[in-house]
Amino acid sequence: MIPVNEPLIREKELEYITECIKTGWISSQGRFIEEFEEKFSKYIGTKHGVAVSNGTVALQLALRALNLEPGSEIIIPTFTIISCALACIYNNLKPVLVDSEPDTWNMDVSQIEGKITPKTKAIMPVHIYGHPVDMDAVVKIAKKYDLYIVEDAAEVHGAEYRSQNSEVRGQKAGGERIEWRKAGSFGDISCFSFYANKIITTGEGGMVLTNDDKLADRLKRLRNLAFLQKKRFYHKELGFNFRMTNLQAAIGVAQMERIDEHVQIKRRNAKLYTQLLTDTPYLQLPTEKPWAKNVYWMYGIVVDESTGYDGEQFTKSLAEKGITTRPFFYPIHLQPVFKDMGLYEGESYPVAERIARQGLYLPSGLTLTEEQIEKVAIVVKTIMSERKCL
Numbered sequence: 001m002i003p004v005n006e007p008l009i010r011e012k013e014l015e016y017i018t019e020c021i022k023t024g025w026i027s028s029q030g031r032f033i034e035e036f037e038e039k040f041s042k043y044i045g046t047k048h049g050v051a052v053s054n055g056t057v058a059l060q061l062a063l064r065a066l067n068l069e070p071g072s073e074i075i076i077p078t079f080t081i082i083s084c085a086l087a088c089i090y091n092n093l094k095p096v097l098v099d100s101e102p103d104t105w106n107m108d109v110s111q112i113e114g115k116i117t118p119k120t121k122a123i124m125p126v127h128i129y130g131h132p133v134d135m136d137a138v139v140k141i142a143k144k145y146d147l148y149i150v151e152d153a154a155e156v157h158g159a160e161y162r163s164q165n166s167e168v169r170g171q172k173a174g175g176e177r178i179e180w181r182k183a184g185s186f187g188d189i190s191c192f193s194f195y196a197n198k199i200i201t202t203g204e205g206g207m208v209l210t211n212d213d214k215l216a217d218r219l220k221r222l223r224n225l226a227f228l229q230k231k232r233f234y235h236k237e238l239g240f241n242f243r244m245t246n247l248q249a250a251i252g253v254a255q256m257e258r259i260d261e262h263v264q265i266k267r268r269n270a271k272l273y274t275q276l277l278t279d280t281p282y283l284q285l286p287t288e289k290p291w292a293k294n295v296y297w298m299y300g301i302v303v304d305e306s307t308g309y310d311g312e313q314f315t316k317s318l319a320e321k322g323i324t325t326r327p328f329f330y331p332i333h334l335q336p337v338f339k340d341m342g343l344y345e346g347e348s349y350p351v352a353e354r355i356a357r358q359g360l361y362l363p364s365g366l367t368l369t370e371e372q373i374e375k376v377a378i379v380v381k382t383i384m385s386e387r388k389c390l
């Protein structure tokens, strides 16, 4: 079988993990935690990084740190992982949905303003499958309505966005203007995941990034059961144990040494897929807007309905030929768990519904060989040529 994903783990990871085990620093204290936080936040371009146990709790912690009034509304895309909605609901906040753009599969930023009410307090742009959201548009709306931006950058380590907005562009320490900025550097807070299928991994893991000193302190406190520094075992608020272990961070530090290479591998593999699959009728491939650097975390395809296939059937046909793939996200507004809670009744988001039904992603791991990509492309084309109807 060609796996849908496989992490790229080498000797350095083993060396650093061994150090943790030999020295006994296996919980959430030890040299690798801060080193990982510093290296990763510097790479993305934010002042602080707060390492946590996974990307889902990163989102939950980020929203908790903002201390929003219960019942406040957060605008998120319907086409995303459930983690985004869970982070809202566990904080007594309401996830309000927008549809997707048909080409980037990201949230349709032109629909955000229409969803703003007096209760809206934040926008959560989710950069889907490696392509950044149009952040100038999001920042403009957030400024106009005084909303927080909580970026879900779980899938886009290394992706970049070219801002046209001089306020957004930012500056390097020497005063030089920065035009291209990394996804995850735009939000008041941004969140990453380091699950095994991510561009860099710590096994399970996540990080919350911010430029705000006070927020960073609060995130660190809340991550650690809300212990007070001066008086231990004395608590003024409800915290969590969302700590990352030194073992996880050790893997993260080793992975950081190769992050640029990992991004290059993703982009190189995507380029090859695109070369081989371009011009396949009835097949939509990932895009890269002129203002975006896509890191192609997963190489998604959308099969046209007129072929008689949907994403799930296509996935099965590929599996029969030894190729593991995954269907696209199932939209939030159609999740049975939210229906049972009485949410999103009568709401429809046609683009998200279509891409969720017709989309899947091809093997996209960092260990994929050219031969494997070529095989996948041949099989995809063959299945497409045998499509049931036109």
Ligand SMILES: Cc1ncc(COP(=O)(O)O)c(C=O)c1O
Binding pocket: 054, 055, 056, 057, 080, 081, 083, 084, 126, 152, 154, 155, 193, 194, 195, 205, 206
């Ligand atoms: C967009 C997005 N947000 C959040 C998460 C949650 O991350 P984790 O699996 O580390 O909890 C994921 C996981 O893949 C994701 O794709």
